[in-house]
Amino acid sequence: MIPTIVVFLxxxxxxxxxxxxxRRSRVERxxxxxxxxxxxxxxxxxxxxxxxxxxxxxxxxxxxxxxxxNGIVTFGLMASSSxxxxxxxxxxxxTRVWALGRRFGFITPVQMFRDRWECRHIGTVIFAVxxxxxxxxxxxxxxxxxxxxxxxxxxxxxxxxxxxxxxLVVMSYVFFGGMxxxxxxxxxxxxxxxxxxxxxxxxxxxxxxGFDKAIGEMHESPLLSSWLTREKISPAxxxxxxxxxxxxxxxxxxxxxxxxxxxMGQFRKTIILYPLCLLAIWxxxxxxxxVANRATEVPAIARKLEAREALLTRxxxxxxxxxxxxxxxxxxxxxxxxxxxxxxxxxxAGLLGAGILAAVxxxxxQILALSTMFSEDVFAFYEGRERFGEAAQVLTGRIxxxxxxxxxxxxxxxxxxxxxxxxxxxxxxxxxxLTPLMVAALFWKGSTKWGALASTLWTALAVAxxxxxxxxxxxxxxxxxxxxxxxxxxxxTGTSVAGFMPVVPMTIISTILMLLVxxxxxxxxxxxxSRYFPD
Amino acid sequence: MKRLxxxxxxxLLYLSHQDFWHWRVAxxxxxxxxxxxxxxxxxxxxxxSVVMWVLVRFAWPAALEELVDQEDGRGGQK
Numbered sequence: 001m002i003p004t005i006v007v008f009l010x011x012x013x014x015x016x017x018x019x020x021x022x023r024r025s026r027v028e029r030x031x032x033x034x035x036x037x038x039x040x041x042x043x044x045x046x047x048x049x050x051x052x053x054x055x056x057x058x059x060x061x062x063x064x065x066x067x068x069x070n071g072i073v074t075f076g077l078m079a080s081s082s083x084x085x086x087x088x089x090x091x092x093x094x095t096r097v098w099a100l101g102r103r104f105g106f107i108t109p110v111q112m113f114r115d116r117w118e119c120r121h122i123g124t125v126i127f128a129v130x131x132x133x134x135x136x137x138x139x140x141x142x143x144x145x146x147x148x149x150x151x152x153x154x155x156x157x158x159x160x161x162x163x164x165x166x167x168l169v170v171m172s173y174v175f176f177g178g179m180x181x182x183x184x185x186x187x188x189x190x191x192x193x194x195x196x197x198x199x200x201x202x203x204x205x206x207x208x209x210g211f212d213k214a215i216g217e218m219h220e221s222p223l224l225s226s227w228l229t230r231e232k233i234s235p236a237x238x239x240x241x242x243x244x245x246x247x248x249x250x251x252x253x254x255x256x257x258x259x260x261x262x263x264m265g266q267f268r269k270t271i272i273l274y275p276l277c278l279l280a281i282w283x284x285x286x287x288x289x290x291v292a293n294r295a296t297e298v299p300a301i302a303r304k305l306e307a308r309e310a311l312l313t314r315x316x317x318x319x320x321x322x323x324x325x326x327x328x329x330x331x332x333x334x335x336x337x338x339x340x341x342x343x344x345x346x347x348x349a350g351l352l353g354a355g356i357l358a359a360v361x362x363x364x365x366q367i368l369a370l371s372t373m374f375s376e377d378v379f380a381f382y383e384g385r386e387r388f389g390e391a392a393q394v395l396t397g398r399i400x401x402x403x404x405x406x407x408x409x410x411x412x413x414x415x416x417x418x419x420x421x422x423x424x425x426x427x428x429x430x431x432x433x434l435t436p437l438m439v440a441a442l443f444w445k446g447s448t449k450w451g452a453l454a455s456t457l458w459t460a461l462a463v464a465x466x467x468x469x470x471x472x473x474x475x476x477x478x479x480x481x482x483x484x485x486x487x488x489x490x491x492x493t494g495t496s497v498a499g500f501m502p503v504v505p506m507t508i509i510s511t512i513l514m515l516l517v518x519x520x521x522x523x524x525x526x527x528x529x530s531r532y533f534p535d
Numbered sequence: 536m537k538r539l540x541x542x543x544x545x546x547l548l549y550l551s552h553q554d555f556w557h558w559r560v561a562x563x564x565x566x567x568x569x570x571x572x573x574x575x576x577x578x579x580x581x582x583x584s585v586v587m588w589v590l591v592r593f594a595w596p597a598a599l600e601e602l603v604d605q606e607d608g609r610g611g612q613k
Contacts, residue, residue: 076576081552083580087587088545091594099599103606212567219561219570228561228570235555242552264600268591275583283577287568534602 003341004153006350007357011169014185014361018173021181031380034178034394035107035372041260045187047270050257051277052186052358053365054086054248055193060285060356061144061333067289068304068332071227074289077241079282083275085245090271093249094258096442098267100532101259109255109438110377116441116532117449118524120381125453126437127377129460130252133430134370135408137251140427141363142167142412151337152353160413166357170364171405174371175398179260182364189358194277196355197284199348200340204288207343211287214294223309224293240501247431250438253369285336292335298342304330320475327492363408371400426463433459433506436514444518445529451518455510462506466495541594548586552579 026033041049059078067074097112106112110130114123142163149162157165173181205211218224226232248254261267295301307329315323337356340349375397379385385393436455440447473479473490480488489496497505523529554575561570569577 072570072573075573076552076554076579080576080580080583083583084548084552087583088590091587091590095596095599099596099603102603215564215568215570219564225561228564228573229559230557230572231559235553235558239553242549264596264603268595271591272584272587275580275587279577279580535598 001156002346003350003353004156006347007149007152007354010354010357011165014188014358015169015173017184017188018175018177018181021173021177021184024180025178029390030394031375031385031390031397032107033180034397035368035376036256036260037178037180037183039102039260040262041183041266042262043266043269045183046261046266047273047277048190049183049186050254050270051274052190052193053253053257054082055190055281059282060193061147061336063282064285064289064292064336065332065334067286068292068335069308069330070232071229071290072286073230073233073238075282075286076230077233077238078244079278079286081242082245082248083278085242086248086278087271087274089246089249090258090267090274093438093442095264095267097255097258097438098261098264100442104531107256107259108373108376109250109252110373111381113437113441113452114381116524116528117447117452118528119449119452122449122453122456123377123381126456127373129430129456130250130434131370131373132460133427133463134252134366135404135411137427138363138366138370138404138408139412141170141361141366142408145170145357145361145363146412147334148337148353148357151334151341152350152357154341163409163412166361167405167409170361170367171401174364174368175401178394178397179368179372182368183257183260185361185364189361190277192358193355194280196352197281200336200344200352200355201284201288203345203348203352204291204339204343208291208295211291214291217294218291223312227290227293234499236499237496237501240504243432243501243503243507244428245432246435246507247428250431250434251366251369252373253365255438256369256372257365288336288339289332292332292339295335295339295342298338300338301335304332304335367401367404367408370404371397374400426467429466429501429503429506430459430463432503433462433510435507436511440514440518442532445533446518446523447514448518448521448523450521451514451516454513454517458510458513459506462502462509466502469495537593541590544586544589548583552576554579 026038029038032038063074063078066078097109100106100112104112104115106115110123110127113126114120145166146159146161146163149157149166150159153162173185177184208214215228219228230238292298292301293305296305307326311318311323311326311330315326318326337353340352340356344352375384375393379396380393384396434456437452440451469479469488470490476490476492478486478489480486485498486496487498495502554572557572557575560572564570565574
């Protein structure tokens with residue numbers, strides 16, 4: 001009961017922050033103020049909030065669950081690759097996007113693309129594809145919120161109700177506070193999680209009798225010793241995964257957030273400190289997921305381990321449905337919460353649970369980004385602002401926040417799927433494949449709107465293709481093999497293309513299309529080129 | 536020359552992320568907690584922060600920053 005009360009207190013606090021931000025909003029230039037906090041965020045809020053925006057249910061619960069199932073590979077796979085790609089992208093792309101936003105008044109990436117490539121409806125196509133890809137990410141936040149709430153409350157709050165409460169709170173502070181409220185809440189949440197990550201590690205380590213004991217036992221165990229190496233995942237898959245963090249450079253909520261910095265200099269410390277912040281959160285999350293394999297005294301985790309063992313020892317004698325059921329039972333998305341429940345004192349479990357919920361609630365930025373894009377790229381672009389005024393545009397954005405949250409909630413409770421799979425297979429891969437658009441717009445004078453359209457349509461088709469493929473082929477099997485090389489295969493967690501994740505061919509083909517189609521089609525006018533490349 | 540050196544540094548950093556040489560070994564287990572493949576990537580993440588400092592120091596788009604400051608001074612080009 002106490003953890004549940006602590007979590008409710010936490011939710012009340014973030015709600016208050018959102019309302020307080022509403023009171024700080026300015027009446028002049030209301031759209032820029034609501035959607036970009038008036039381009040006025042300071043250094044600390046910019047760093048912590050940008051980092052918090054990337055810390056989602058996927059990052060925390062998904063990563064500990066992945067480490068529980070796959071071992072130490074998770075950290076190199078997701079954390080250290082992101083620690084390299086994201087700050088590097090901020091240096092190369094983020095600073096340039098910020099400067100263009102400042103010079104030409106852009107609020108969304110689609111506005112930049114429309115201006116850069118002198119296009120109208122192609123921009124709308126890019127908007128539609130980006131919006132479609134962002135929705136699953138928002139749904140992940142909802143599912144994560146429900147899962148976290150149910151676990152923290154010991155089942156008193158069912159996951160559908162937990163998702164509803166989290167959704168309502170997020171919707172409220174985004175609705176009132178806009179970007180300023182979202183950034184402040186994210187800063188508070190990130191601080192909370194940075195502090196509590198270390199506390200959780202200490203408390204659980206003490207409860208388990210020391211992590212060195214758990215690691216030693218895993219090393220001696222014939223079944224678990226492979227969790228301390230990376231042999232469960234191939235080097236090709238590991239390499240593939242370095243493409244996934246590219247998505248963090250094209251996610252609308254990240255690109256839009258870049259525009260909120262008061263000065264370009266605020267990127268400096270953010271770029272340098274980002275890898276260390278990432279280490280501070282992902283190290284506890286993945287390490288706890290790993291050692292959870294020895295937490296057999298936690299009943300829920302013991303049941304997961306039993307299901308995994310049954311799958312390994314009797315898997316070949318079971319039906320596909322039975323195997324799938326065992327696979328679902330053995331998933332570890334909630335192991336972090338189960339460890340807290342078991343080892344932390346009640347009051348601390350509540351605080352730590354609130355910290356986890358903080359990370360899970362990162363869907364606020366995505367909801368705001370989609371609302372920003374709709375009101376700028378559709379409502380304002382198709383003359384809604386001219387006809388009804390800027391205040392009506394902000395109101396439209398707020399109504400969109402409500403509608404989007406409701407739709408995401410309904411989908412989240414109807415289609416519960418493992419957080420990790422859903423995120424990676426659709427949203428992340430799709431956004432990674434859109435990276436060539438951003439790079440070409442900023443660095444290549446010869447890029448054209450037709451090249452951008454080709455890359456965008458390819459990305460949409462490829463994401464749909466992977467989704468359809470996985471619906472048609474539900475069990476692991478090789479679908480297409482040439483000369484002994486498995487070119488296309490269904491794996492237990494997704495799709496494999498010549499041993500790589502689909503994101504690799506998706507991004508490479510998207511790049512080729514941008515290059516090829518742009519080189520064959522007319523370039524934007526000299527005036528536009530000179531504005532974007534003044535030297 | 537500076538740009539070339541920094542590019543090589545980033546490429547080497549990316550390549551060193553693919554540490555296939557630790558793939559199937561757990562030992563040594565550093566501090567009794569971190570198998571070598573894990574510890575390597577913890578150190579790698581700290582090294583990235585150092586390299587980012589170098590890039591910010593030597594590859595910062597200062598001209599762009601000055602352009603924005605100049606235009607802000609003139610009231611912007613919006």
